[in-house]
Amino acid sequence: EVQLVESGGALVQPGGSLRLSCAASGLTVSHNYMSWLRQAPGKGLEWVAVLYSGGSTYYAESVKGRFTISRDMSNNTIYLQLNSLRAEDTAVYYCASQWQAGEAFDVWGQGTMVTVSS
Amino acid sequence: DIQMTQSPSVVSASVGDRVTIACRASQSIDSWLAWYQQKPGKAPKLLIYTASTLETGVPSRFSGSGSGTHFTLTIINLQPEDFATYYCQQATSFPPWTFGQGTKVEIE
Numbered sequence: 001e002v003q004l005v006e007s008g009g010a011l012v013q014p015g016g017s018l019r020l021s022c023a024a025s026g027l028t029v030s031h032n033y034m035s036w037l038r039q040a041p042g043k044g045l046e047w048v049a050v051l052y053s054g055g056s057t058y059y060a061e062s063v064k065g066r067f068t069i070s071r072d073m074s075n076n077t078i079y080l081q082l083n084s085l086r087a088e089d090t091a092v093y094y095c096a097s098q099w100q101a102g103e104a105f106d107v108w109g110q111g112t113m114v115t116v117s118s
Numbered sequence: 119d120i121q122m123t124q125s126p127s128v129v130s131a132s133v134g135d136r137v138t139i140a141c142r143a144s145q146s147i148d149s150w151l152a153w154y155q156q157k158p159g160k161a162p163k164l165l166i167y168t169a170s171t172l173e174t175g176v177p178s179r180f181s182g183s184g185s186g187t188h189f190t191l192t193i194i195n196l197q198p199e200d201f202a203t204y205y206c207q208q209a210t211s212f213p214p215w216t217f218g219q220g221t222k223v224e225i226e
Contacts, residue, residue, distance in 0.1 A: 044219050044220045045154075045156075045217040047213065047215045047216065058214075060213075094161055101152070101164060101168075101171075101173065102168060103209035104164055104207065105154075105164060105207075106167070108161035109161065110160075110161055111161055
């Protein structure tokens with residue numbers, strides 16, 4: 001069974017930092033496109049960042065320069081480092097893979113909540 | 119960035135109804151369009167990709183059509199478990215990948 005499990009969400013003050021983790025099983029993170037997406041409370045879905053199998057990364061303009069996506073192949077895990085957090089970064093963060101359906105996200109984690117508030 | 123616009127924002131329907139949701143892209147995306155279903159507190163679930171390809175395990179009452187800039191998701195014989203929010207996503211080769219604002223299918 002293919003599964004993604006996120007962790008690391010928390011309450012953090014504006015300007016603070018956090019690292020989210022996404023542990024994969026049933027697929028190899030270094031062989032697939034791995035993304036982070038987010039959903040603010042009561043709002044729609046927003047793609048945040050992608051890490052391609054070749055190692056290239058791309059970011060949404062809203063997080064560029066503040067967030068960093070990375071991977072640990074030995075643990076089959078991807079990460080999202082969130083720096084300089086703002087209130088508008090408050091959201092459920094999902095890890096997802098474009099595994100077998102082209103550029104559609106066919107595998108999703110359960111999500112982890114990040115709240116930025118003083 | 120490619121903008122995605124869904125309509126309507128809310129659909130009120132009954133079990134057994136046929137529901138159609140529209141999605142428009144701000145520029146041509148050929149058939150690079152995906153549809154997702156999301157229930158409260160849950161992650162989105164892929165229903166359809168490349169505009170009309172049904173994801174494995176998704177019931178055949180769901181179908182997708184369209185190409186270029188105009189797309190539709192159709193649900194026939196609506197079931198109780200289909201009441202949810204639906205999103206379209208442009209799934210072209212390069213990011214940023216963008217979503218429509220969502221359409222909530224609610225019980226009439």
